[in-house]
Amino acid sequence: MITFLIKGNRAVTTPNFSLKDLPGSGGRIDVLCRCLTSALLLSHDIRRNVEVILCLEGPPNEPVSIRVMGRGVKHLCPDERSTAILFQKALKAVKKGEEVESTPGIFVSNTSFLQWLEKLWERVIVLDEKGETLTAIPVKEPCFVIGDHLGFSENEEKILSKANNKVNVSPKTLHASHCIVLILNKIDEMNAC
């Protein structure tokens, strides 16, 4: 299994955001839509060995995390709006202290980014512009940790700096969803050899 743990610093934690303005009313929840589809969708297929954990840490009910399993997810289309509708359904289904399956393959809980990080620490590979070029996957079941356009807090940076594995995928600074495409391609190429 390949996991992507992604932080949405201002992604709203209410279903009442406007589908007409995902970037503004959703606190850049559009970034998370694109990360999800980049991680799970092939042309006419789904990556069943990939799991995506989106950490929504914006107001008013933070933290919320939406975990999507490639194996099992249904109704996931490539466009942003339909993905955002799946997020609204997940945000409507949140139950304190419980992980709930809001639609097939999509699970929602109040787990925070830092709680996921602690839970997955042994598998963590941090995406870092100063990291080494990704040429091999140093752990069996990697969990790639990626920030949105705002990156990480000072405290999170401090914790992430202690990770054993930090990798870089591009000489340029790219959008999170584009980094995901590059990481998966590296893994595809390794598996094809």
Added chain:
Amino acid sequence: MITFLIKGNRAVTTPNFSLKDLPGSGGRIDVLCRCLTSALLLSHDIRRNVEVILCLEGPPNEPVSIRVMGRGVKHLCPDERSTAILFQKALKAVKKGEEVESTPGIFVSNTSFLQWLEKLWERVIVLDEKGETLTAIPVKEPCFVIGDHLGFSENEEKILSKANNKVNVSPKTLHASHCIVLILNKIDEMNAC
């Protein structure tokens, strides 16, 4: 300059598509939105050396092409809906026999995919699953030709089969916008060496 020539087989050629249903009412115009942003947007920057030509070949006024210059484009945001609004403005501005600048850096005309192909033939590199792995750029100013989810017509395939350069970027079959991310990363890596 790097050019991407992309065919939208059913992308509608009227501004009267619904922003609530880009895939359906827009004839998968969402695919073209993602191709454009994948080609032009870096995190907090724009690729000024990239040009994108989107060929809309769906009803009712086909063909229409929307050409976007990284050097000069304004109001381009990462989300699909705002990109689709720029397309609506372009489709409203179409003038027969003329290329019109609908918003800064975005040009619209009635040029067809095959006309662009002829015009750019010397620079053409076809994305083809059976092509060679992209390890070097064989022409100075490459024009990458990419199909949407429906690929190309029989006649187009016949013409494209005669291209000197056919490349492959992934062992998997990917979405067009993801292929663009991989191509640009290859070029970034070559330039960084």
